Amino acid sequence: MRIDIISVVPALMNSFFEHSICARAAKAGLVEVVFHDLHDFSEKKHKQVDDYPFGGGAGMVIAVEPLSKCIEFLKSEREYDEIIYFSPDGIVLKQGLVNQLSLGENLLFICGHYKGIDERIREKYVTKEISIGDYVLSGGELAAAVTADAIIRLIPGAIGDESSALTDSFQDGLLAPPVYTRPASFDGMDVPEVLLSGHEKKIEEWRHEQAVLRTQTRRPDLLD
Numbered sequence: 043m044r045i046d047i048i049s050v051v052p053a054l055m056n057s058f059f060e061h062s063i064c065a066r067a068a069k070a071g072l073v074e075v076v077f078h079d080l081h082d083f084s085e086k087k088h089k090q091v092d093d094y095p096f097g098g099g100a101g102m103v104i105a106v107e108p109l110s111k112c113i114e115f116l117k118s119e120r121e122y123d124e125i126i127y128f129s130p131d132g133i134v135l136k137q138g139l140v141n142q143l144s145l146g147e148n149l150l151f152i153c154g155h156y157k158g159i160d161e162r163i164r165e166k167y168v169t170k171e172i173s174i175g176d177y178v179l180s181g182g183e184l185a186a187a188v189t190a191d192a193i194i195r196l197i198p199g200a201i202g203d204e205s206s207a208l209t210d211s212f213q214d215g216l217l218a219p220p221v222y223t224r225p226a227s228f229d230g231m232d233v234p235e236v237l238l239s240g241h242e243k244k245i246e247e248w249r250h251e252q253a254v255l256r257t258q259t260r261r262p263d264l265l266d
């Protein structure tokens with residue numbers, strides 16, 4: 043899989059992608075994440091990429107020219123499964139959408155900044171708009187990093203234990219059950235006995251019961 047990310051501040055994401063599971067997946071050749079600095083596509087003297095909004099008002103808008111030039115350049119090199127713009131207007135990211143995106147081969151992410159991008163880019167190129175929650179971030183970079191992380195960890199081989207991505211919260215519509223490690227007793231609190239029993243079927247049943255219980259108490263909306 044390849045993910046191209048267009049941003050005016052790619053440095054915001056560099057460290058994350060260099061130190062996370064994403065870096066391991068990249069090293070193993072499972073994914074390639076490529077950043078594109080929008081300033082490199084500006085023909086203005088000071089590599090300016092934004093302009094004042096028509097009609098007035100506060101804030102700047104990322105202009106059509108550098109962004110369309112960058113997108114056209116990338117589209118001439120490969121076909122994208124989705125061209126995604128991160129915005130609070132988008133559909134809220136859920137595990138189902140992450141699963142769907144993880145099946146793609148090439149994804150193009152566009153990060154907005156300032157007041158956002160010129161509407162005509164959204165009309166002409168964007169195939170999906172994604173929000174990571176009902177709050178406003180100062181740019182799309184964190185949303186792009188969150189989305190890429192959620193996708194990349196699903197690629198077979200990206201995380202150590204291949205079965206564990208499938209046992210994540212949300213994969214079966216339930217929150218994950220509690221987990222424990224050594225010591226078996228801490229401050230008078232003992233690990234549930236069934237987990238020490240070695241009885242695989244009973245452990246599986248206990249985990250499922252706990253997942254249902256946890257979902258009922260913390261996120262009953264998921265059971266609707």
Ligand code: ADE
Nearest residue numbers: 128129130173174179185
């Ligand atoms: N850009 C600004 N706010 C955002 C949000 N909540 N989700 C995705 N992109 C954004």
